[in-house]
Amino acid sequence: MILKLLQDIPISVLDLAPIIEGGTAADSLHNTLDLARHAEQWGYHRYWLAEHHNMPGIASSATSLVIGHVASGTRTIRVGSGGIMLSNHAPLVIAEQFGTLESLYPGRIDLGLGRAPGSDQPASRALRRGLGSDGSEFPEQLSELRAYFDPTASSSRPPGVRAIPGEGLNVPIWLLGSSGFSAKLAGQLGLPFAFASHFAPDYLLPALHLYRSSFQPSEHLDKPHVMVGLGITAAETVEEARKLATSQQQQFLNIIRGRTGKLQPPVDSLDGLWSPQEKAILQDKLQYSISGDKATVHARLQQILADTDADEFIIASQIYDHQARLHSYKLAAEAIKGELVS
Incomplete structure (x- = not known):
């Protein structure tokens, strides 16, 4: 096996379009485009947005629309979904939406697909999704979706x-997962x-082994x-980064609760905010x-x-503060590429 060098690994952005306390969805979508433009400048390869519903802190529920918003305001970075929750949609609708995006921004659109609902049960009902669904219909939906792009299928x-x-359009399809199914x-x-x-860190290595062994x-x-999806909070000092990371930790704490x-x-x-x-x-x-700081991020x-x-x-x-979030992505790019980015 040829060992890969960190500086040769493409890096991308997964944006959950966070709505901060005291902010609005409009602020979030403005910040999303601003981050995408900076990420393009700093050499990030893809900019993906995630579908979530009924969540006051996430502005990317209409994922295809936000992808178009980002693609229209950037020039070269690939833009896509990380992901579209296919069980929420008719495959034809997703094929048409991403066919439209690919027609508008040729060679730049990715279609990442997940099988989880990306929502709670009330939102699932509102999305006309069967509450008994366990994701078992995903392979059939995926096959139908792929057939809309392939005239021979x-x-x-x-x-x-x-x-x-x-x-007839080439829209690269990725499968996303946090377990072994996908x-x-x-x-x-x-x-x-x-x-x-x-x-879902505990399943990472088993899932990668299963993917590679079944390929x-x-x-x-x-x-x-x-x-591989990672959470990174980078700052000039370890102490500053650890404080910034408490926003994400509070978010996870709420999910646990x-x-x-x-x-x-x-x-x-x-x-005082969490139990042991x-x-x-x-x-x-x-x-x-x-x-952590750049050295810490690089080593990990x-x-x-x-x-x-x-x-x-x-x-x-x-990260709560938009400027700190921009700086974190800039430092992460420098940590991976081993050089300063302008």
Whole structure:
């Protein structure tokens, strides 16, 4: 096996379009485009947005629209979904939406797909989603979706139905996951695979092994291709980064407690805000979340690359202050590329 060099690994942005306490969705979407423009300048390869519903702290629920917003305001960076939750949608609608995006911004659109709802049960009902669904319908939905892009695969879509725009266009499809289901399916179909280790760290290495061991070459890939999701909070000092990271930690703490809300300002310490049990759960969840200065980020990324043999990294940074978030992504790029970025 040829050892990969950290500076050769493509890096991308996973933007949850955070709505901060005291801010609005409009502020969030403005900041999303600003971050995308900076990320393009700093050499980031992709800019992905995630579908979530019924969450006061996330502004990217209409994911395809936000992708268009970002693509229209940038020039070269690839823009896509990380991901679209296919169980929430008719495959034809997604084929048409991403066919439209690819027609408007040719060669720049990615379609990352997940099988989770990205919502709670009330939102699932509002999305007309069967509450008994366990994701088992995902392979069939995926097959139908892919057939809309491939004119030769008519047997996998309803007779006489075509996606216009969409048909005949090359929109790269990625499978996203936090367990083994999508890892195995991506391998069997010869598709690239992205793992959400920033919130499901315990399954990262088993899922990557399952993906690579089940991989079958396809017209899309001749060998496995893995993107690993990471949480990174970078600052000039370790102490500053650790404080900034408390916004993300408070967000995870609320998830543990079954709550939703806007992204909170950082605090000096979470002592008194969490119980010992919650602290242990949180620390386990954040195994692949890095906070520190540039040297700390570089060293931890080297270790993760050695452990995972990743082909790409995608970085999520839930930071309250927009300027601090921009600076974190800039420092992360410098830590990975080993040079200053302008």
